[in-house]
Amino acid sequence: MPRAEGYAAAALHGVLVRSLSGQGRHEEALAEARRLTPLWVRAASGILGMSTATALHGLGRRGEAEAAARQALTACEQFLHPAHPRIQEARTLLARTTAEDPLP
Structure with missing residues (x-):
């Protein structure tokens, strides 16, 4: 079976991290x-x-999670169309990492 490359590899890597x-x-x-x-x-x-950011948040490492979420949002806003749904996902994640009483 051939190894994934480029976008496919990046997408699969992201899916693995989110799944874990x-x-x-x-x-x-x-x-x-x-x-x-x-x-x-x-x-x-x-x-x-x-x-x-999601993994860090799950570990209770709020400061690091917030920094990672901000970096992700910046990358999304820099390279994606303003209406791309990932931008809203990144904003929601940032809000969750900075909430006073974060949800599990």
Whole structure:
């Protein structure tokens, strides 16, 4: 089976990180997010940063989660169309990481 490259590799890597975090395996998600990442592509803007922020938030590392969410939002706003749904997702994630009483 051939290895994924470019956008496909970046998208699959993001799915893996989100899946691990969604299972409550935040340490594994964070380790995977920080591993050597696939080739960056514009269409994947913010995906890995949002996944990293979600994992950090799940670990209770609010300051780091907020910083990662801000970086993800910046990447989304820089490279995606203003109406792209990922921009709203990044804003929602940032709001969740900065909430006084964050939801689990």
